[in-house]
Amino acid sequence: MKEFGTAIILAGGKSSRMGFDKQFLKIEERRLIDSIINKLKQEFQEIIIVTNKPEHYIGLGHKITKDILKDKGPLGGIHAGLSISSSKYALVVACDMPNVNIEYIKHMKEHMGEQGCYTKIGELVEPFCSFYSKDIIKDIERYLETGRRSTCRLVERLHMNYIEESKAREFSPNWDMFLNLNTKEDLNNYLEQIAKEGCI
Numbered sequence: 001m002k003e004f005g006t007a008i009i010l011a012g013g014k015s016s017r018m019g020f021d022k023q024f025l026k027i028e029e030r031r032l033i034d035s036i037i038n039k040l041k042q043e044f045q046e047i048i049i050v051t052n053k054p055e056h057y058i059g060l061g062h063k064i065t066k067d068i069l070k071d072k073g074p075l076g077g078i079h080a081g082l083s084i085s086s087s088k089y090a091l092v093v094a095c096d097m098p099n100v101n102i103e104y105i106k107h108m109k110e111h112m113g114e115q116g117c118y119t120k121i122g123e124l125v126e127p128f129c130s131f132y133s134k135d136i137i138k139d140i141e142r143y144l145e146t147g148r149r150s151t152c153r154l155v156e157r158l159h160m161n162y163i164e165e166s167k168a169r170e171f172s173p174n175w176d177m178f179l180n181l182n183t184k185e186d187l188n189n190y191l192e193q194i195a196k197e198g199c200i
């Protein structure tokens with residue numbers, strides 16, 4: 001089994017704040033999720049998309065799967081992705097994160113804990129752009145069975161290492177590597193920013 005060959009993209013959410021399905025969000029004529037996949041391909045041999053609309057990813061050469069535990073939020077997606085991952089640790093990103101940072105991901109790989117690695121912002125957990133071990137599948141099942149759903153709370157209970165905010169800011173001073181587009185306002189701000197900078 002590979003140590004780090006797999007990246008999982010979560011694309012099975014309700015997008016209730018955005019108002020349209022974010023997995024199909026286009027930026028400059030291109031599906032955002034396809035740009036994310038392209039970046040991740042530099043570093044990962046296996047890409048897994050956990051989606052509720054698998055028909056939109058046929059023929060791309062990636063592994064496509066659906067939630068096994070349905071309507072449980074991101075943890076349900078992480079659970080399904082880890083279930084078919086062929087690596088010990090998988091990177092998990094959301095489909096609404098335009099600034100995935102490969103240099104930082106390489107740094108995380110060097111600081112892996114027994115069950116994964118995440119980033120702290122202050123005392124809070126950044127649950128995405130984190131590595132999770134395949135051996136937490138059972139922990140997710142047990143946690144969801146209790147009726148809880150918070151990825152951040154589960155992360156705090158696992159044996160994961162974390163990167164301090166100050167270290168992460170060396171890679172992304174304004175924290176934009178964790179930017180995720182949840183609302184139309186987030187999207188408009190992001191579009192304004194890339195228009196100013198002239199590139200993604």
Ligand SMILES: Nc1nc2c(ncn2[C@@H]2O[C@H](COP(=O)(O)OP(=O)(O)OP(=O)(O)O)[C@@H](O)[C@H]2O)c(=O)[nH]1
Nearest residue numbers: 010011012013014015016017050073074077094095
């Ligand atoms: N597979 C799967 N992914 C999910 C699920 N719920 C959320 N996600 C994904 O988790 C990531 C982070 O979630 P949010 O940014 O809150 O997205 P969301 O849940 O669709 O949006 P809101 O309804 O506005 O909270 C996104 O990539 C979502 O697609 C789920 O039940 N299953």
Ligand SMILES: [Mg+2]
Nearest residue numbers: 096180181182
């Ligand atoms: Mg989000």
